[in-house]
Amino acid sequence: MAHDPAIRQVGEDALIRRLLPLMTVNDGLITGPGDDCAVARGARGADLLLKTDCVVEGMHFLSGTEPELIGRKALARAVSDIGAMGGVPRHALVTLLIHADRPVSQVEGIYTGMRRLAEQFGISLAGGESSGLPSDGLIISVALTGEVPEGKAVLRSTAHAGDLIAVTGVLGGSFPTAHHLTFTPRVREGGILAASGLVTAMMDLSDGLGADLPRLAAASGLGFRVQEELLPVRQGFTAAQAVADGEDYELLMTFPPRRREEILRLASECFPETPLTVIGEMTPEPSSSLPGGYRHFQ
Ligand SMILES: Nc1ncnc2c1ncn2[C@@H]1O[C@H](COP(=O)(O)OP(=O)(O)O)[C@@H](O)[C@H]1O
Numbered sequence: 001m002a003h004d005p006a007i008r009q010v011g012e013d014a015l016i017r018r019l020l021p022l023m024t025v026n027d028g029l030i031t032g033p034g035d036d037c038a039v040a041r042g043a044r045g046a047d048l049l050l051k052t053d054c055v056v057e058g059m060h061f062l063s064g065t066e067p068e069l070i071g072r073k074a075l076a077r078a079v080s081d082i083g084a085m086g087g088v089p090r091h092a093l094v095t096l097l098i099h100a101d102r103p104v105s106q107v108e109g110i111y112t113g114m115r116r117l118a119e120q121f122g123i124s125l126a127g128g129e130s131s132g133l134p135s136d137g138l139i140i141s142v143a144l145t146g147e148v149p150e151g152k153a154v155l156r157s158t159a160h161a162g163d164l165i166a167v168t169g170v171l172g173g174s175f176p177t178a179h180h181l182t183f184t185p186r187v188r189e190g191g192i193l194a195a196s197g198l199v200t201a202m203m204d205l206s207d208g209l210g211a212d213l214p215r216l217a218a219a220s221g222l223g224f225r226v227q228e229e230l231l232p233v234r235q236g237f238t239a240a241q242a243v244a245d246g247e248d249y250e251l252l253m254t255f256p257p258r259r260r261e262e263i264l265r266l267a268s269e270c271f272p273e274t275p276l277t278v279i280g281e282m283t284p285e286p287s288s289s290l291p292g293g294y295r296h297f298q
């Protein structure tokens with residue numbers, strides 16, 4: 001019998017790669033699986049962004065977490081991916097998987113947290129789906145649409161050799177500081193950067209720079225060089241944690257070196273509260289690696 005590896009043995013990225021040939025797309029789809037969002041042809045000069053993301057109790061939040069923060073995070077993770085394409089979020093469908101013994105108030109709290117964030121970003125909570133679970137547990141999956149001006153979605157796959165690499169905000173320590181529950185998705189920053197036409201590639205940092213920068217580089221057919229001493233590290237944490245912890249929900253982007261001053265000026269004028277830091281450059285060949293980052297199934 002042919003070797004049938006367990007998911008654990010292949011890991012998250014290889015599992016998804018094996019699924020790609022089993023998927024099908026029609027000609028209305030501009031960008032399929034592989035980016036923060038799928039991009040489809042929309043109407044009236046806008047492209048449609050599609051994203052789904054989930055939170056699982058014990059994997060993305062601890063069981064004692066305040067329900068409002070669970071709901072907030074469930075929606076904010078998907079919003080972050082829309083922002084990373086340069087788009088604005090529009091309509092969400094919420095799938096709730098929960099064991100029947102859980103209190104109603106937990107679900108109401110989750111929806112209160114989700115609604116507050118939805119109102120902040122002008123998102124409609126348009127419906128969803130509910131199911132029990134065969135044993136205790138709580139999973140929330142959010143499918144979210146977004147909109148971006150036609151042809152303006154910023155992909156992961158379009159960086160050029162020699163481009164500089166930059167990140168918003170500070171990195172590391174997301175879990176112990178509760179940043180993973182309270183972060184504000186970078187929709188405003190992503191929209192401004194995309195509209196400027198200056199950035200060549202962009203994605204959000206969910207699994208840590210050490211996992212996500214290699215994904216951007218691979219998608220663009222390039223390597224990268226990061227200067228560790230340039231990393232914007234959250235106060236009280238280390239450069240190693242900034243690379244490996246994950247759940248920063250910051251923007252990772254590339255742009256041509258000649259645009260450096262223009263971008264830094266744009267950032268300091270349009271979003272002075274959010275730092276933007278150059279951390280390295282894209283190289284023609286793989287030239288450095290970073291330790292780790294978060295990977296499911298391993
Ligand atoms: N089970 C799946 N089936 C099809 N595509 C998937 C699946 N899981 C992930 N993908 C695709 O793989 C890419 C990476 O997924 P993921 O790491 O979850 O992205 P992100 O970090 O932006 O949330 C995305 O483009 C996503 O659509």
Ligand SMILES: Cc1ncc(C[n+]2csc(CCOP(=O)(O)OP(=O)(O)O)c2C)c(N)n1
Nearest residue numbers: 058059060061062180206207245246247294
């Ligand atoms: C209980 C608990 N354990 C661990 C973590 C840390 N953690 C969970 S998922 C994750 C990475 C991001 O999640 P993922 O589902 O990979 O996001 P995506 O790439 O789909 O955006 C990290 C760092 C956490 N937030 N809560």
Ligand SMILES: [Mg+2]
Nearest residue numbers: 052053054206
């Ligand atoms: Mg995901």
